[in-house]
Amino acid sequence: MKKHALQRGWRAAALILTGMVISGANAQEIAYPTKPVSFVTGVGAGSNNDIVLRMLAEDLRKRWGQAVTVENKPGAVGAIGSAFVARAAPDGYTLLLTSTGGQIHNALLKKGLAYDPVGDFDPISLVAEGTYCFVVDAASPYKTVQDFLDATQNTREGLTFGSWGPGSATHLLGETLAQHAKGEMLHVPYTGEMGALTDLNGGRLDASWLGSGSAQTMAEAGRVRVLATTGSERSAQLPDVPTFKELGLDDLQVTGWIGIYAPKGTPQPVLKKLEVDINEALHTPAISERIVQSAQSVVAGDAAALQQRYDRDYAIWRGMVELAGLKPE
DSSP, rough: OOHHHHHHHHHHHHHHHHHHHHHHHHHTOOOOSSSOOOESSSSSSSHHHHHHHHHHHHHHHHTTTTTTTEEEEGGGGHHHHHHHHSOOOOOSSEEEEHHHIIIHHHHHHHHTTOOOOTTTEEEEEEEEEOOOOEEEETOSOOOOOOHHHHGGGSSOOEEEEEEEETHHHHHHHOOOOOOOOOEEEEEEOOOOHHHHHHHHHSSSSSSEEHHHHHHHHHTHHHSSEEEOOOOOOOOSSSSSSSSSTTTGGGGGGEEEEEEEETTTTTHHHHHHHHHHHHHHTTTTTHHHHHHHHHOEEEEEHHHHHHOOOOOOOOHHHHHHHHTTOOOOO
């Protein structure tokens, strides 16, 4: 009697397990998408990351047979776009392309943030990474980073550096570099790269920061001299420019990245399909070549890789915030 009961128990367990396997198989074959998908981004139209996203959207449109649109919601270092997606239905039809600034810098430096960079999103995929470049005007007397740092002690007011805004990556990098200066480095915030570049070329600013793509373009145009980059190795586009690591300034070795997220609670089969399809699209020649042209590197990776990158870089940037003595505002 006990034997028969045991056999019935094993059969019941086997049926349950079989049902779970069938259910899992069906989940992988989920019908998605069945309607238009929208990517929201906190960058402006026409920027390098916007162009890459639109190429990705076109590739996915062909794969899925559904419209894939891009909505630009710039402002507040990506916070506007991120907050919008955080409130969207977790069904895979509203997705977010965001960056180090939107996910990490905002979390470290903004009070009352309208979204939780970790708790409100499910990671999908890394997309690309790029370095930051420390630049001076092409006619500047400073030929090296050390020239600049030494010169800070030769003026009563100190030398100025521009950033993309208070709490931005370039603000934190500038404050970190200032710890190595002989004298004072004074922060001058702007609302992006171009305002700082205008003042740099006009002689109203001593130094500034540019993304690797902009630095390459402006150096080729004869507008800036690139003194160093924040990468772990020299840029293929700027092979004559040393890294801060080479100069012995290891605390300035960091890159910025962009990644794709979905609202928290999006079904796992949908997340997996997005991860697979997006990674395949990023490795197509057209998209990968466009990323490289913008002086970035393709770093497509799964959801786990994106979360690991977030965790690692959060610790790095938090250290910079603490070093600079900055507090959330």
